[in-house]
Amino acid sequence: MRTRTRTGLRxxxxxxxxxxxxxxxxxxxxxxxxAPGDEPGDAAEPGADAGTDADADPDAEPGVELEDVPxxxxxxxxxxxxxxxxxxxVAEEAGFYDKYNVDVTSRPMETGVDAARAVQGGDLDIxxxxxxxxxxxxxxxxxxxxxxxxxxxxxLVGTTNPDIQACxxxxxxxxxxxxxxxxxxxxxxxxxxxxxxxxxDVDVAGFPGPAAIQAVVADQIQTSVIHIDDVYVIExxxxxxxxxxxxxxxxxxxxxxxVLWTLRSSIDDNRESYVRLLAAYTEAxxxxxxxxxxxxxxxxxxxxxxxSEEVVRNSMADFxxxxxxxxxxxxxxxxxxxxxxxxxxxxxxxPEGDAPAYDDVVDVSIWEDxxxxxxxxxxx
Numbered sequence: 109m110r111t112r113t114r115t116g117l118r119x120x121x122x123x124x125x126x127x128x129x130x131x132x133x134x135x136x137x138x139x140x141x142x143a144p145g146d147e148p149g150d151a152a153e154p155g156a157d158a159g160t161d162a163d164a165d166p167d168a169e170p171g172v173e174l175e176d177v178p179x180x181x182x183x184x185x186x187x188x189x190x191x192x193x194x195x196x197x198v199a200e201e202a203g204f205y206d207k208y209n210v211d212v213t214s215r216p217m218e219t220g221v222d223a224a225r226a227v228q229g230g231d232l233d234i235x236x237x238x239x240x241x242x243x244x245x246x247x248x249x250x251x252x253x254x255x256x257x258x259x260x261x262x263x264l265v266g267t268t269n270p271d272i273q274a275c276x277x278x279x280x281x282x283x284x285x286x287x288x289x290x291x292x293x294x295x296x297x298x299x300x301x302x303x304x305x306x307x308x309d310v311d312v313a314g315f316p317g318p319a320a321i322q323a324v325v326a327d328q329i330q331t332s333v334i335h336i337d338d339v340y341v342i343e344x345x346x347x348x349x350x351x352x353x354x355x356x357x358x359x360x361x362x363x364x365x366x367v368l369w370t371l372r373s374s375i376d377d378n379r380e381s382y383v384r385l386l387a388a389y390t391e392a393x394x395x396x397x398x399x400x401x402x403x404x405x406x407x408x409x410x411x412x413x414x415x416s417e418e419v420v421r422n423s424m425a426d427f428x429x430x431x432x433x434x435x436x437x438x439x440x441x442x443x444x445x446x447x448x449x450x451x452x453x454x455x456x457x458x459p460e461g462d463a464p465a466y467d468d469v470v471d472v473s474i475w476e477d478x479x480x481x482x483x484x485x486x487x488x
Contacts, residue, residue, distance in 0.1 A: 164394035164486065166203030172484050177381040179211035183223035183235025185366075186317045187216045188414040191337045191423060192258055192366060193236065195433045197412035198405060199392035207391070208481070210384035219316050220366065221290045227370060233378055234370040234385070238291030240457070242367050243449045243469065247458030252469045253375060254367040256386055257439035260430050261365045263295045263356040266339055267331040268324060268348035275303035275354045282311040284320045284332030289457075292320075292333035295356050297455055299333075302359035318414070324348070337415065337423035344419055362447035367440070372471070379474065386478035391486065393433045438475035442466045 184193045196214060199205055205212050215232060217223040224237035228250055239257065246252040265275075265283070272278060278300065285292040297307050315323045320332045325346040331353070334342075339350045356363060368389075370382070396405050402421075409420040427433075445466050452458045 164391050164398060166207050166391075166395070172481075174209040174384070177210060177384055178378055179213065180233040180378055180381045180385065181213045181215055182385065183226055183232040183237070184214055184216050185220040185223060185236055186413075187218055188318065189216060189412040190317065191335055191409070191413055191427065192432065194405075194409040194412050194420075194424075195389060195392055195396065196236070198396055198408050199388045201408045201411075202392060202395060202401075202404070204388035204392045204395070205385075207485070208384040208388045210381055210388060212385060212388075219286050219290055221287065224369075230371075233374060234368060234382065236366050236368050238294070239364040239367050239445070239448050240294045240452050241289065241291065242369055243445075243464065244452050244457045246464040246469045247449075247452070247462045249462075251372040252369055252464070253372040253471045254369045254440055254445075254469055255382060255438075255471055255474045256368040256389065257364060257434070257445075258366040258432060259364050259434065259439045259441055259444050260432055261356050261363055262336045262427070262430060262432065263292070263365075264334060264336070264339075265296065265299055265331065265353040266324075266334050266342075266350045267353050268327075268342075268346075268350055269330040270351075272331060272351075272353055275299060275359075276305070278303075278331065278353065279305055279309045280311075281331050282313050282329055284315045284323055284329045284334075285312045286316040286320075286333075287314050288312070290316070294452075294455070294457075295333050298363065298451060299354045299356060299359045301455075302354070321345070324350070336426050337413070337419060340419045340422050341415055344416065360447070360451065362444050363451065364441075364444040364448045375471070375474075382474050383477045383481060386475050387481045387485070390436065390475075390478055390482050393435055396433065397428060397435060436479070438472050438479075440470050440472060440475075442470075445470065 182196065184196055186193060189197065200212065200214060217226060220237040221241050223232065223235035224242055224245060226232040227235045228245060242252055242254070265278070272281065283296060285296055287293065293312065300306055300309065313329055315332065320334060321338050321341050323329045324332055324342050342348065342350045395401055405424060406417050406420045409424060410417045413420065449458070449463050453460050453463050
């Protein structure tokens with residue numbers, strides 16, 4: 109079994125990033141409009157030319173006039189935020205919303221599924237949500253339009269129980285998830301299936317968001333579905349050593365993580381606002397990858413997540429190596445979205461005859477316009 113050391117996490121994130129590059133090179137890449145110097149479908153190397161003071165400066169005056177657009181409300185995940193939401197926090201706090209003249213109200217939700225339900229109910233214009241449940245919504249007739257995504261997954265099952273050495277040892281254990289049908293629950297289903305188990309072979313305990321970390325630290329549970337940064341937090345706050353039982357990327361490397369999605373019916377009224385939002389996100393990712401901004405990214409990340417700066421700094425190194433936030437890509441590769449849909453069908457979350465097609469649930473034209481805008485504003 110792999111011990112959870114920083115080196116161990118780095119080796120896994122590097123392998124996942126390499127796999128993403130291989131998949132892109134085989135076709136079906138997610139970037140029909142490439143950054144300068146990139147081949148179609150190729151991901152930019154994290155940290156290499158991804159962001160510099162010249163091309164990702166929130167204080168630089170835009171080279172184009174940006175008229176006012178309708179304000180939008182964006183749902184984020186976690187109270188406090190999960191680590192993936194550091195990027196939207198950077199877009200806001202580092203000034204990229206202002207740079208692209210978009211009025212964004214960020215509304216944190218307890219879980220990503222809560223955010224998805226709020227979009228479906230009309231309480232949010234757009235939100236970050238776990239891909240599996242959103243595809244399930246689409247399979248029930250919700251008019252889903254995914255505009256951007258995070259396609260590299262860091263989910264893992266970790267434990268402080270030394271008797272659990274492999275996936276098969278999870279049988280009969282109590283495992284922390286967010287909620288039945290939630291993102292962590294779906295992750296657990298997939299990981300268990302990879303070793304011949306099912307969700308019925310374990311007991312699940314609902315600990316949404318940061319509650320899962322505290323439950324492990326307090327020894328309420330020993331095993332949980334968590335993120336990379338959660339491992340660092342548990343070891344900082346508790347006395348236990350957190351071991352990795354299984355990574356979702358090992359069980360199914362084609363699973364997709366998060367989508368930024370809206371109801372397709374809302375696009376006519378908010379299209380230009382969404383373009384500005386995605387432009388702010390795209391430039392924020394470049395800025396995060398610039399080593400000159402590390403301290404400020406760590407400060408914003410600590411404020412957003414409630415983690416210590418040491419945890420954020422260690423975690424950020426792993427997440428940037430994974431290219432957790434796609435660099436100059438929309439993050440919606442067809443092969444991963446289709447694999448996620450197929451997995452939801454196989455788990456009986458979507459009836460086979462109702463499985464949505466990729467083109468029915470994705471609209472990359474908004475990101476393409478956003479990328480064009482970034483190039484106009486930054487000159488690169």
